[in-house]
Amino acid sequence: MDFSFSEEQQLLKDSLQRYLEREYSFEARRKRIKAGTGLSAEVWRALADMGVLGLPFAAEYGGFAGSGVDSMLVMEAFGRSLVVEPYLATVLLCGGLIDQAGSSTQKAYWLPRIAAGNAIMAFAHGETDARHDWCYVSTRAERKGSGFVLRGRKAVVLHGGQAQHLLVSARSEGEPSSATGVSLFIVDAGSAGVQRRDYATIDGLRAAEIDFANVEIDATALVGEYAGAASTIDSVLDRANAALCAEALGALGALYDLTLAYLKTRQQFGVPIGTFQVLQHRMVDVLIHLEQARSLAYHAAFYAHASDTALRRRAVSAAKVQVGDAARFISQQAIQLHGGIGMTEELSVGHYVKRLTMINATFGNIDTHLERFAALA
Amino acid sequence: MDFAFTLEEAAFREEVRAFVRSHLPVDISRKVNEHKHLDKDDFVRWQKILYRKGWMAPGWPVKFGGTGWTPVQRYLFEEECAVAGAPSVISFGVNMVGPVIIAFGTPAQQQHFLPRILSSEDWWCQGYSEPGSGSDLASLRTRAVRDGDHYIVNGQKTWTTLAQHADMIFCLVRTSSEGKRQEGISFLLIDMRTPGVSVRPIITLDGAHEVNEVWFDDARVPIGNLVGEEGKGWTYAKFLLSHERSGIAQVARWKRELAFLKRMAGEIQSGGKPLMADALFSAKVTRVEIELLALEITDLRVLASDREGRAPGPEASILKIKGTELQQAITELMMEAVGPYALPFLPEALHADWDGTPVGPAFAAPLAARYFNYRKTSIYGGSNEIQRNIIAQRILGL
Known part of the structure; x- marks a missing residue:
């Protein structure tokens, strides 16, 4: 230990x-x-x-x-x-x-x-009807000659517009929500039939909706086992989620510092507002949320590469829930404790809040991970 | 960073597990696991077993009967005892007054009291709170007036846990009204058999007799029972609080309780399917399970920072707040789990030797009373609001 x-x-x-x-x-x-x-x-x-x-x-x-x-x-x-x-x-x-x-x-x-x-790359995996179900893939991959043809649409692909190459998940068999039948392909973003709509995200990143209209790729584009990518995707998304929890931890630490400093400097009624007990207790709850989130973010990072998949999944989903709850609470309190100035574009507080809130909407929200953890328990 | 225990620590855990498995009396662990009433004798029997093994006071220095274990070993010991359903060791002697006597007591006090704590010959209770002094403890008014080689003690303590079993009470008493009010407080050890000491039960909302009033009416206490210096009692009381922190979150015990809750919710039928299959109920249980996992790691992180030699700090307040919130959440979910069977109240069903027929499932009988009983946890040991004040001052610097 x-x-x-x-x-x-x-x-x-x-x-x-x-x-x-x-x-x-x-x-x-x-x-x-x-x-x-x-x-x-x-x-x-x-x-x-x-x-x-x-x-x-x-x-x-x-x-x-x-x-x-x-x-x-x-x-x-x-x-x-x-x-x-x-x-x-x-x-x-x-x-x-x-x-x-x-x-x-x-x-x-x-x-x-x-x-x-x-190399700048993006993972084209999420789909409109998948929401937070990362097994759900309706984009099709059909064999053609020695290669494949891709058909479908990918949603909110992070940095999809900037990537030179895309890793695309596509299904060759089964229903869209089936865990089996999905393969991974590397696709040149400039290939004929790839159409990208690049846009800004609310938290300062870029993402894209990407259409694959009969995109022809050759056999060497296949990454890993044909129709057997599910466990790889699960593992990589677990690592990505552990990483997102760590990113959230950094943002939460910054929000904690900014808010605590504000409580010590902002004067109202002739005294720093941090002298008011109601605000002190709120800030203590911010600290407790932060420390509890830190514990599980560490735990998830440590087990993100574990070969025991149940252990890995539990650790990551637990962290996504705990960090997600902390992100929500601390974000809302950071704005509230800053008052009006916390609402402004010029202050960094709001930017942390936006990023933290979007992390909760990425690769499974709190409910998704709560359900996943419960199923593993 | 490494979340695994070392091989030595794992071997130590096995040793403790094997001992507890072979020595913890089954009738006691059954009472603990089934939330039945524990008699004084149940606690004392288990403590004497630990005493004979030399494991009664892991936190004490070796020369006074401690084990010399590392903080992690102590953690593992507590975890194994909790998982097996051992009763908690009563803290007042070994974890509270013991360390104060070791740090500030005279050799005579150490030689007399410490062995009797180890052997459970003396059952201690704590005389801090008074009717007018709850969170504002320094306002306490129980007076000790010097009369030759005795103090004459007058006043009243309250919320005194298990005073009905106690042989000794450690008290904060006022020896002076001069100067700062904290400086007029002394730390006195009082024999409960002293003429003028009386105990009156307080029955709590769950029907239990756990706490008491303790009255002092011209009780004569030898001056040899003063710990340290007169007027330094507040300092010793604060020292005691910093030692009380060991195991404050009781994570292992509540992991066992959570497992009980999940087993129970797997058996209970709710409209024809197991309660655990109910998405709303399951979500509540899962959130608590995740929070408890987080608390376990937070607890270990605090332990690790202790091991790295940093002073024990106000992080204990975080553990106290979060630990008690989760205890309350679990006891509430247990009551919620049994649905309408929360209503029947048969206090006799809480005794292990009762051979009547339970109303509804046997596990349901104690759960509502227990929910009410656990409302105490966010009040005692410094209310959770006082803990927030401590954190605000000492961690946040507000």
């Missing part, structure tokens, strides 16, 4: 935090979002140079064989600085899928490119 970080982890955490404080200020972030590119080339380059883009991959692919806890440290730092770069989409989702299911040729081709910052 040990909750401390290793020297390497502490170093990674500190250097990333220093870099972000310097280069990813609230103002700099605002400008980047305004540019609408969904990706900042110099930040991406710097993350590659720091080894962050290859962190989870094996050394032979230019990585550092990072653990779930390593990814947590990165995502927590990103959460604190509200980073909007496509790290989750490219490194953790697509990199993770290729790493777990890809052939050695695919891994040797893609992972070093991701690690070096030369």
